[in-house]
Amino acid sequence: MSVLPRWADPAVPAADLDPQGLSRRGILKRAGLFGAAFATASALPGAAPAAAGGSRPADDPELVYLVGDHHVHTQYSHDAKYTLNQAARRGAQFGLDWMVCTEHSNLGHDAIGAALEHADIVAARAENPRLLIFQGLEWYIPGAEHATVFTAPGEHEVELLRQFERTCDGKLLGRTDGTAANEALAVAAIKWLAAQPQDVLALANHPSRLGIDSPHELRAWRDAAPAVMIGMEGAPGAQGAALPGLRGANSIRGEYENKPSAQSYAGYPPEAYVTYGGFDWMTATVGGLWDALLAEGRLFTITSNSDNHRTVRDTLRNGDYPPGATFDSLGKVPDPLETGVAQPGSDFWPGQFSRTHVGVTRYGYREVLAGLRAGRVWVDHGQLVDGLDVRLTSARGGSATLGGRLRVRRGDRLTLTVTVDSATRPNFHGVLPRLAHLDVIRGAVTGRPADPDSWRAPQTRVVETADVSRRSGRYTVRIPLAPATGPGYVRLRGSDGNRHGAGLLGARVDPHGPIAHPPGDGDPWLDTWLYTNPIFIDVA
Numbered sequence: 001m002s003v004l005p006r007w008a009d010p011a012v013p014a015a016d017l018d019p020q021g022l023s024r025r026g027i028l029k030r031a032g033l034f035g036a037a038f039a040t041a042s043a044l045p046g047a048a049p050a051a052a053g054g055s056r057p058a059d060d061p062e063l064v065y066l067v068g069d070h071h072v073h074t075q076y077s078h079d080a081k082y083t084l085n086q087a088a089r090r091g092a093q094f095g096l097d098w099m100v101c102t103e104h105s106n107l108g109h110d111a112i113g114a115a116l117e118h119a120d121i122v123a124a125r126a127e128n129p130r131l132l133i134f135q136g137l138e139w140y141i142p143g144a145e146h147a148t149v150f151t152a153p154g155e156h157e158v159e160l161l162r163q164f165e166r167t168c169d170g171k172l173l174g175r176t177d178g179t180a181a182n183e184a185l186a187v188a189a190i191k192w193l194a195a196q197p198q199d200v201l202a203l204a205n206h207p208s209r210l211g212i213d214s215p216h217e218l219r220a221w222r223d224a225a226p227a228v229m230i231g232m233e234g235a236p237g238a239q240g241a242a243l244p245g246l247r248g249a250n251s252i253r254g255e256y257e258n259k260p261s262a263q264s265y266a267g268y269p270p271e272a273y274v275t276y277g278g279f280d281w282m283t284a285t286v287g288g289l290w291d292a293l294l295a296e297g298r299l300f301t302i303t304s305n306s307d308n309h310r311t312v313r314d315t316l317r318n319g320d321y322p323p324g325a326t327f328d329s330l331g332k333v334p335d336p337l338e339t340g341v342a343q344p345g346s347d348f349w350p351g352q353f354s355r356t357h358v359g360v361t362r363y364g365y366r367e368v369l370a371g372l373r374a375g376r377v378w379v380d381h382g383q384l385v386d387g388l389d390v391r392l393t394s395a396r397g398g399s400a401t402l403g404g405r406l407r408v409r410r411g412d413r414l415t416l417t418v419t420v421d422s423a424t425r426p427n428f429h430g431v432l433p434r435l436a437h438l439d440v441i442r443g444a445v446t447g448r449p450a451d452p453d454s455w456r457a458p459q460t461r462v463v464e465t466a467d468v469s470r471r472s473g474r475y476t477v478r479i480p481l482a483p484a485t486g487p488g489y490v491r492l493r494g495s496d497g498n499r500h501g502a503g504l505l506g507a508r509v510d511p512h513g514p515i516a517h518p519p520g521d522g523d524p525w526l527d528t529w530l531y532t533n534p535i536f537i538d539v540a
Contacts, residue, residue: 004363005066005097005130021095022424024064024387026474059404060391063359063376066368068098069350070136070148071205071237071305076103076117077138078327080309081318081336084120087308087350088128094351094428098132098358098368100150105140105169110162112331118158125153132365137161138205141221142170142189143182145213146205147229151198152365160198168192178263183217187224194225199369203303204232208272208281209256211264215289216452222293222300230373231300234283234290234531235381236275237307239353241346242522246312249520253278255346267453271504277495277514277529278381278522282455286441286503286510291457294489294534297445299403301372301533304354304379310345317343352428353524355380357388359402375403375533382496382528384433387421390492392535394484405536414481414537416440416490422472429525434472436497437512440464440479445487445536461509469497489534499527 006012007021014022073080074087082090084101091099103109103117121135135157136150149164151157165172168189175182193200204221207213221229236254241247250257254275260268276284283290283302293300319334327333348354359376360367371377378388392406393399395413400406408414423433443460466477481490495514503510514529 008064008363009130026421057399059400059406061359061361061401063361063389063401065357065359065378065387066097066363066371067095067351067355067357068100068368069096069305069354069356070100070150070203070303071102071138071233071307072099072350073103073138073307073309074101074117075332075335076101076109076113077309078104078106078108078333081316081333082308083335084117085124085127086336088124088131088133090352091350092128092131094349096131096351098134099350100134100136100148102136102138102148102150104138105165105171106327107172108326108328108331110165110172111328114158114162114165116331132368134365135161137165139164139202140169140171140176141204142168142173142175142185143178143212144170144186144217145207145210148203148205149193149200151200152369154198156198160196160200164189164193178212183220186217187220190221190224190229194228199366200228201369201372202229203301204229205307206236206254206256206280207232208268209236209254210258211260211268211272214265214453215267215292215455218289218293219452222298226298227373230375231302232282233280233305234302234379235279235304235354237305237354238346239278239381239524240312240348242517242520242524243312244521244523247344247346251520251522253517253522253524254280265453267455274516276504276516277499277527278524279514279529279531281504283531284514285505286462286513287443287457287460287505289455291441291443291460292449292455294491295443295446295457295460296448297487297536299375299534299536301375301377301403302379302531303356303377304381305356306348306350306352306354308347308350310343311347311349312345313342314345315339315341315343353381355383377402378530378532380528380530382429382433382525383423383427384494384496384528384530385420385435386423388530388532389419390532390535391417392490392537393417400535402533402535405538407538407540408484409540410485411483413483416479416481416492418477418479418492419474420468420471420477421474427525431525433496433528434469435494435530436467436469438466438468438477438492438494439512440481441491441493442481443489445489462511462513465512484537484539487539488537490537491534492532493529495529496527
């Protein structure tokens with residue numbers, strides 16, 4: 001029998017839901033999914049794949065968005081702190097519907113920790129039945145940065161992850177330098193994942209932090225298996241790193257405090273090494289690397305997550321190892337101990353600040369994977385809005401939503417329809433968020449570039465801005481777009497309007513984009529943004 005998220009469970013009285021839960025239930029009702037079709041979908045492995053609702057086109061199904069986090073660490077990572085159930089309870093407390101435990105590779109994790117962790121995940125699934133908990137791994141990509149790798153629950157989920165860790169992890173194999181052989185190993189590893197019978201996804205983590213994920217590597221990973229390597233973190237975790245007075249005068253949101261090294265790709269500008277409105281340079285730059293990937297006409301999804309290791313101002317400390325014990329001998333760090341005094345940390349709890357919203361038509365593990373793979377994704381910080389629905393339509397008929405493709409004739413008039421459910425409660429900072437503007441970003445699909453290290457999309461720019469600062473409740477914005485003259489894509493961005501300026505490629509490209517904060521002074525709650533995945537336009 002299915003177990004639903006609390007807000008979606010008809011047996012839970014409306015009076016027992018908080019305002020955000022009521023809002024999400026309302027969205028579900030309006031989508032026509034509140035009832036048998038949604039409620040009977042299995043939350044267990046082997047559930048039927050998501051299907052488009054009714055007679056709607058496959059690129060524009062009726063959706064409900066489940067909130068999640070694909071990058072969470074527990075005591076099974078050598079540099080983290082919390083028990084798995086502590087992380088799961090906090091995720092549920094802060095409104096998550098799904099989360100992925102992504103432990104660092106380590107000899108102790110491979111030999112002992114992964115199996116112990118799995119037992120804890122099974123127990124946490126039982127204790128937190130309305131939270132879908134995936135087991136995953138933070139892969140040290142040979143010759144590059146990290147990536148989330150995770151699979152649906154099943155008989156062999158732990159064996160797959162352990163075999164991958166043992167045979168493909170750059171850290172365990174000592175294959176960290178950016179050599180051609182290591183780049184080839186990374187591609188082979190992704191192809192190995194694609195050949196497995198399990199449903200597996202991978203996303204590149206904090207891609208600009210060290211500058212060692214070059215454009216040609218990102219393209220090679222995606223090309224190796226587009227159904228596996230589906231995207232990257234648009235915004236890293238560690239969003240509390242630059243809270244004033246917390247970590248020092250040089251701290252940056254996301255812990256993006258590095259400079260180019262001998263391992264970094266030389267073609268990245270100095271601006272690539274910090275965040276903008278908390279988002280990675282690759283995502284935040286209109287006409288930059290994310291757009292260059294989209295301009296090839298292929299989906300590459302962005303996400304936002306906590307990368308939780310140590311929560312800001314939390315009072316727990318790491319427990320003490322027994323005499324003679326180490327992480328490798330135990331497979332985990334000891335359970336944390338209460339101190340009553342704030343401890344060092346840069347992170348927020350899963351769901352507390354960063355959220356990835358995935359569109360599904362049924363509830364379950366495989367449905368989350370299917371929604372991510374289809375690109376039905378938008379992300380926000382600070383609970384900026386309760387809900388978002390984006391549809392692109394043609395005057396001749398036809399519609400598509402996030403991750404989809406709208407097929408039109410040359411010269412067809414287009415309309416972007418955005419329905420916003422405003423925040424209905426204070427966020428976890430105690431402030432009622434208010435969306436100030438929505439920016440429509442449009443680019444041309446020009447195909448694969450001659451240079452695989454190209455990171456520019458010169459035909460992408462902000463084409464429309466809607467001022468929504470005086471609007472509240474549930475409202476719809478209809479934005480006419482110029483007729484289609486060739487293949488392209490449209491994506492959406494919005495913010496609270498507190499901090500913005502000319503984009504990194506100039507005001508003609510992006511007149512009021514996110515900007516970098518002063519080092520040591522980056523309160524994330526005062527600078528929140530949302531981004532959506534693209535909708536592609538195919539022209540006959």
